[in-house]
Amino acid sequence: MKGQPHSKQRTRLAMATLSHLPLALLILAACCVLALASGGGQWKLLKRSIGISAMHMALLPNNRVIMFDRTDFGPSNVSLPNGRCRKDRHDRALQTDCWAHSVELNWVTHGVRPLTILTDTWCSSGALAPDGHLIQTGGSNDGERVVRTFSPCATCDWAELPDGLAMPRWYASNQILPDGRIIVVGGRGQFNYEFVPKTDPSEHSMYPLEFLSETRDDCENNLYPFLHLLPDGTLFLFANTKAISLDYITHRVVRTFPALPGESRNYPSTGSSTMLPLILAVNSTQPVDAEVLVCGGAPSHSNFQANKGVFLPASRTCGRIKATDESPEWSIETMPLKRVMGDMVMLPTGEILIINGAGKGTAGWGVGRDPVLCPVLYKPDAPIGHRFEVLSPSSTPRLYHSSAQLLSDGRVLVGGSNPNRGYNFSGVLFPTELSLEFFSPPYIKLKWSRPKITSLKPGRTMSYTQHFYINFYSRKQSTKGVDEILVTMVAPSFTTHSVSMNQRLLVLRVMGLEGGHDGAYRVECVPPVSAVLAPPGYYLLFLVHGGSPSRGVWVRLGKD
Structure with missing residues (x-):
């Protein structure tokens, strides 16, 4: 059995991977290559084009991956089969649209099946229901109050329920609850929450949440709030730099956590968050601790500056808090690389993969710079100062509208990136990306x-x-x-x-x-x-x- 390459060999291998990049991107990639101390992992192109940009991504129990972007982009690169078309006289791009904006991927055979979405899914949200159906909520324009479902079967397509939501939900977040319902929180201009699916189609209840209004700043940095279901049954809710615990049954805020110092962390100063592995107790009478990790982001005024052509550095910090402590406090850690718009993927080993994103700017059209091509592995149980490991770089920038998903074989599916107002493959700094890649974490090496x-x-x-x-x-x-x-x-x-x-x-x-x-x-x-x-x-x-x-x-x- 051959041993792993030494650090110098790994650096040479990484540079060889990037040798075909344009000079500007090669210089940017050098930042993460030079940070490779013990880097590992492998990249492999899955498909050069799936016909759409993977803005949204979900893995179903039949091992298929559902992906979609938005309906008002104009033509995609894959048409709907059997002469199907979407007709919408209010669409700003195509009133008669015969192009697919959603696909189903069989990542084993590399097969792609076009799907039909009739309403706009731009910046929407979703969750997997207890029966394995994908429930998908909101969007923009004619999709802002739509609830969509997709069943995991070989011939299924999207079903859409108009007015399935009480309020318009654009940039909202979802979390499945112990009773099988899904809570839908926030969205642009919505300082409230509601539940789906509705047991009664005429039921349009929503519940005000002042916290969302209080945490909103001039740049709307509380869009796509982070939600985590805590072991005590309450909902940890993080927006901008602040967090609360919400009892969604009594509709009361039961706890206010200390503010996380530093930059803003929610859209458009987009950081990422996960709850660390829940280590189950020896018996049911022992409490289970829950820690929340929030990494990356950008200064609150970064989006305003980026739209003027000034791209501020992203954050290098992570905040970690034990939300179940009696007196919780944030501990601050420093990542090896600055990152905004990064994705966090929990790996089966309990480690966290931080992938995609930019080193400057924010989320939004054309306002991200310095693609971060190297993923980082976070090891929650390692001593502070030894928790981060820089991994092998990709050769594909993944900026605004990127996504990543753990697969059942332990690899991570990575796709998307479209910081443009439509599909644009030339004459722009970062073209629309229709490709998909596999990233194999270091544990797959043998x-x-x-x-x-x-x-x-x-x-x-x-x-x-x-x-x-x-x-x-x-x-x-x-x-x-x-x-x-x-x-x-x-x-x-x-x-x-x-x-x-x-x-x-x-x-x-x-x-x-x-x-x-x-x-x-x-x-x-x-x-x-x-x-x-x-x-x-x-x-x-x-x-x-x-x-x-x-x-x-x-x-x-x-x-x-």
Whole structure:
């Protein structure tokens, strides 16, 4: 077995990857290449064009990825089949539009199927319902109050419900709740929230939330607020630099957190956020700690300056807070690279991948500069000062309207980037990007060492109370027993504008490790004990042995 390349070799390999870039981008890329201390990971082009720019992205339980941008871009690069067209006399680009603005990707076969969206999905939001349907909300123009659904089947297409929302929702955020409903928070000019799906089509209740009005500044830096469901059942809500805990049942703010020092973090000063892995307790009486991480962003006046041609440096800081502490405080960490418009992807190992984005400017048309081509790995359990690792660079700038999604094989799908007002492939600084790439994190470097889940007992439908067993095969010899085993469940996210809505990772309690003969093992696992910890629905189950994750297996968690 060959060892990993030394640091100098990795740097040469990275520079070779970038050798075909234009000089200006090559100079920018050198910043992250020079930061490579122990970099790893590999990039691979999946498709040069899927016909649309992947502004929004969601992984379904059938392993297909649904992507879409907006309907008022004009012609895309893929037409609707069977002579289908969308007719809209109010459309600013095409009143009769026979082009697709959404596709379904089979990333195994590389097949792309055009889908039909009739209303504008620009800057919308979404979540995976407990039954595996994608529920998608809002947008712009004629789509601002629409609720759309997509079923995971080979011939399904979008279904759209006009007036499915009580209020227009443009740049809103979604979070699935323990009862299976989805809360839809905020949006441009909307300082309130509501729930979908509606049990009664005539029910148009919405609930005011003064916090959203209070945190709005002149540049509207509280759009796409960050939402995280805490283990006590309340909703952690972050906008601009401030955060609260909301009891969405009684409609009360139950806690106000300290402000996060430094730059703004929400659109257009777009940072990113995730809740760190929830490590489940030994028994149901023990509380589960929850920490929230917020990284990147830009000064609050950066968008105003960028529109005048002055591009301010993005933030290099991350704030981390234990939201379940009695007296929580933010701790500040420094990233190796400045980043605005970055995406955060939770990996099956419990590490966080920070990818895409720019080093200057903000989100918006043509106001981002200095593409950040190197992803960064964040290791939550490492000592402060040793948590970040710069990884191998891509050769494709991914700026405004980029997205990233964890796949069931442990790779990350990366796409999008269109900082232009329409599809524009020439005569602009950063052309519209229709390609998709795979990024393989460092843990995929040795395929032979990855464990393989061979069976689950009693099956792939799980309850909140019944222990289950994982049979797996691994070539690695287990010398430390259960201490070498990590079992994680990852909720698939809906990703757009650097917000990974509903992203959640749980570290399950492993009771014991048996076997080892001929590489066959079995572990007993304790599931999440309540829907507050893990809302009902589909999850990717991974087994990590000695740092190497298996391919994920889809399981459905629900009520007994």
